[in-house]
Amino acid sequence: MFYVALRILLYDKVRSFITLLGVVFAVSLIFAQMGIYLGLMEMSSVIIDNTPGDIWVTSKNSKNFDFSQPFPEYIYQQVLSVEGVQRAEKLIIAWSMIKQKEGGMEQIEMVGYDPDTGVGGPWKMKVGDSRDVKNGNFAIVDESAMRRLGNIKVGDYREVFFRRLQIVGISEGIRSFTTAPIIFTSYKLVQGLLGWIGPDNTVFVIAKVSPGNSVNSIVQKLKQRLKGVDVYSRDDFSRKTRLYWTIETGVGFAFLLTILISFLIGMLIIGQTIYNSTVEHIKEFGTLKAMGANNTDIYRIIFSQALINALFGYLISLVITLISVPIYEATDLVMVVRWWTNLIVLGLALVMCLSSAFVSIRKIKRIDPAILFRG
Template sequence: MLRTAWKFLFYDKANSLGALLGIVVSTFLIGQQISVFNFITDGIGKIVTTAPGYIWVLDNKTQNINDLHPLDVRIQYQIASLPGVQKVYPVYITNGYVQYEGGDKESVKLIGVEPPDYAGAPAGFFAGTHQDLLPDGGISVDLYEERVFPITDLGATFEINGKRAYVAAQTKGVRGFARAFSYTTIDRARWFANGSPYEATVFLVKAAPGASPAQVRDAINDNAFGVRAWLEGELRRTSVIFYLKHSSIVLAIGTMVVFAFISGIAIVGLTLYSSAIDHLRDYGTMKAIGATNGYIRKLIYTQALLFGVPGFAIGQLLIRLFRTAMERQGVLVSFTLEFQLAFFGLICLIALLGAAFASRRVIRLEPAAVFRF
């Protein structure tokens, strides 16, 4: 059957190329849009994923890591007294405005962490160290945030909220969805924001060895007033869902994915249908000599898969080129193996649905009709 299906494709190159193009276009459009979606959702929860291994404690009204409210720092002592808690780290997250000499103001999210542990900051920097943040004005910048930080060289100076700052460390790819991230010490973040030294916006809780993070979370929620504790995955997921509910991201990207899916089915279906019409005599002859409808259907499905697989491969190559180009702009996206397998299954489904549409004309063909051609 495979050899027969290949012959049909080889002797009908125009229709075969058309169907192949439909698969390639569908693969690329779906992969491109999902890449953008993954980048957006990754940026929404980037603060959380950059500092894994903690229980996150926010005010009890917050459903989103990017919308925080001040907390009294004395709450950390109440949390630290609870069973299962090894240590509590205050973090101060606030918004600011960056301005270079002669430039426009750009927004930035300042993340102030407490020395000497620097909990809440990346485990390491692309250039510089955590200790480099200690001198007055020292902050980190991301190499890909050239729109906000036109000069990212170590030692470059600028202003944040009208106060002098300089590049003390560099990150690479640590970017938020709406704002650039800059890490500094907690006292300096308060200073830039004119905040109170008795305030924090987040407490990071390290569970004691052997303690269940879920049980520690529940203990905090049961005993600490005015705050809510989250596991890392819960907070990231809730933040992403909050943004998706209150924006048109899902509608915009989902519409394009559905369009690519339907377009792929239409292109493949119409192309195979045209090919089936052109080969009615051949299919009729096969049915006249004993081929069943099941065999004919499998033959057409095999043809669909024969250009579905290479079409997916070519589409993946184009997606790789797209992602490489975007990585130069700091848009870093990766796909898991599970997603790739599901994506391949989706493309095969497009090819098979198109083949199902085309096979209907051949299935209705009577074997005796071949003598009327």
């Protein structure tokens, strides 16, 4: 039956080609929307996911990573005093303004970390070392900021809140979901530079759990001990940040709607093509019935046509997607392709194509072999 379905598709090459293009368009759009969404979500929690630490202590009712508020620095000592906490580090995330070399201001997101431990700082350097921000007005800029801040080189100076900072390193792979350039510098410098934070406040405390202790059990201990702050495991805080951008900003709904529309378009294209093909070959199907074939045999032919379109459309779309990844990166977008997303898209393609075949099946049910003897 698979061979018969293939022969039917090859009989009208133009129509089959147009159908395949429709499937490729729909599946490629689904790939793109899923990939870009996952890329945006990875960007939204990139520092959380790449910072060595098991537990994040944040301000009370903090909605996500980028908009956490300061809390008293003594919380850091309380975290260290809890049994099962191996070590802890303070981290500041704050919004600021940087003066461009040619004039004008640009909003940036500053990350203040301890250069001695590197916790919360850049984990992948293109030029320089993450410890170079120590003991001075020094900063590290991620290479993704070049589009917004210009071609910054090591040794250049930029003014942040009337303080001249020297660029001592270029990091890579640290893009912000908010599109604001990320600037890394020392914890003490940010604390003194941004007066609204206060000299005795921090924004995050990141704790490492001692071997042999459960992260969840230490989270519960900290929740009981600490007042006025929230405590999350790293995975929970990452998930909370991603859900905030997905749900509260409408980003998730927008991507879901586009995927749904692509799915429906693919169903309409394939359904229309297979239905027209079924109508055109109605006498041939009637002949098969007259020769002893039952409805199930005919159904297999129709489903085989849908399956062929789904598999070929999916494979072509996957190749197009893989080729497109560096193109998206060149435009400061990140498209993520994972093996499990490939399986999900394959499943959607199969459901899309096989579901569209049901319209033709209803037509086949009513075929009377006597159609062969009618004029």
